[in-house]
Amino acid sequence: MPDPMPALAPGSLTLPAQPRVLVLGDSYTEGYGAEPETKGWAYLVGKPLGWKVTVDGIGGTGYLNPGPHNEGNYLQRLPKLQGRTFDLVVLQGGSNDRDATYPVLQDAVTRTIDTVRAEFPGTKILLLGPATPYGKPDEPRITAQCVLAGHAVAQDLPFVDPLGEAWFVDGDGDRYANPVNGHPSNAGYKRIAARFETDVRVLLGETKPS
Template sequence: MSRYHSSFGRLSSVASATLLVVTLALASCSSAKKPGVQTPPPPTSTGPHLVAAFVGDSYTVGFGASDLSHRWSTLVAQHFGWTEKNFGIGGTGYAAAAPAYPTRIPAVAAVNPEVVIVSGGFNDLIQGVTDIQFQQAAYMTFALLRSALPRARIVAIRPFYPASPPTPRVPVIAEAVRQAVTAVGGIYLDIGSPLAGQTADMSIDQIHPNDTGYRSLADAVEGAYTTHK
C-alpha cells in the first residue's frame, strides 16, 4: 500500500500466458469436486513444521509496525504454531502494480505450504483497477494457487482498509475475492473492517496500522480462521 502508481503491462502479459492454465485449473476444480466444490480439510499438524505462506501488500510486509514481530501475519503464525513464509510486497495487489499476486504463485509454491493466506485489495482500489480487471486477477490468483498446490488450504481475507470510511467499491471487490477463492475450494474470512474509525490504531501516515492496529487485525483473522478449523 505504499506505491500509488499503476502498472498493468506485466499482469496483462501474465494473463495472456496463463489464460489456458487458469481455465484448465478452474475446470479441474469443478469436475474433480462434483457435485460441489469441497474445502480441503484443515492441516492435521499445528506444529512448527507446518508452513503457512502469506501473500499480500504492505500490510503483510508490516509497514507501520515497530518491528516485524508485530505484523499481523507473524502474530497469526505464532498463534497457530506455524512457520511463516511472507510474500508481502508493498504497493501491490491482485492486479495493482508489479509484481501482482498471480506472478508470485511460483515462489509461493516453491516453499510447499500447507496453508496459503491471501490478503489485499486496497491498492487495487486506489490505483484505478477496474472491477473486471480485479475480478479476473482474483480468479487467476486462486486458480493458479490451486493448480500449483492441490492439497493446500487456501484462505482469502476480506480486503483490509484503513481507519477512514471505506469506499462503496470495497464490498464489490470483497465479493469478487469471496467468489474467486470459493471457486477453487478455498475459504473466505469476512473479518469486517477492524480498523474502521480507529485512528489511534494507525501509524503516523494514517494508512498503515501501528502495533495495536496489527494486533486487532491478527485477532480478527485468528477468530475467523478458528471457526473454519
C-alpha cells in the same frame, strides 16, 4: 454483486499439526506501519496458531498491481516459490488494484487462485479481504471485498472479511493507525492478528462463531 459477507463455516478448513503456511499480500502483510515491520499481523499469528509462516508481503501490490517498482503482483510472485511446500496459502488484500473494474479484478483473482492450485497441488486456500484502521472503506476496498466474497461462495473457499465483520469502525484511526503513513500501527496489527486468529479457529472447528 454477491453478498459481501458470507458466513464463516465452522470446520470448513482442515490443516495438519504445525502446518506450513504462506501469507501472500500487500503492505498489510508486509507489516508496513508497524515498528518494526515484524510486528505486523502476518508475523504475529504463527505462534498462537501453531503455524510455520512464510510472509511474502510487498507494499503497493495486488492481484493486478505489480507495485511501485514492478516487484510483481501476486500471480507474478508465485513462481519464485516453486519447490516449496505449503499446507495453506493465505491470499490477502486487493485494495491496491484501484483502477480495476469488477470483472477485471474477478478474472485476476481467478487466475491467481488457479495458479496457486497448480503450483502447490493439494494446498488449501484462504482469502483474506482488505482492511482499514479508519473503519470506513473506500471504493477499491469494497470492490475487492465483493470480488473475494464471490469467489468464496462460488469455489467454496474460506473468506475472512475484515470489512464485513467491522474489525475497525469510524474513529478507530486515532487508536489503531500509524499517523505517519495511514497504515495500522502496532496496536492495529495486533487487533488484525487477534481477529484473524479468532476467525481461523472457527474455520478449523475449534470454536463457534461469537
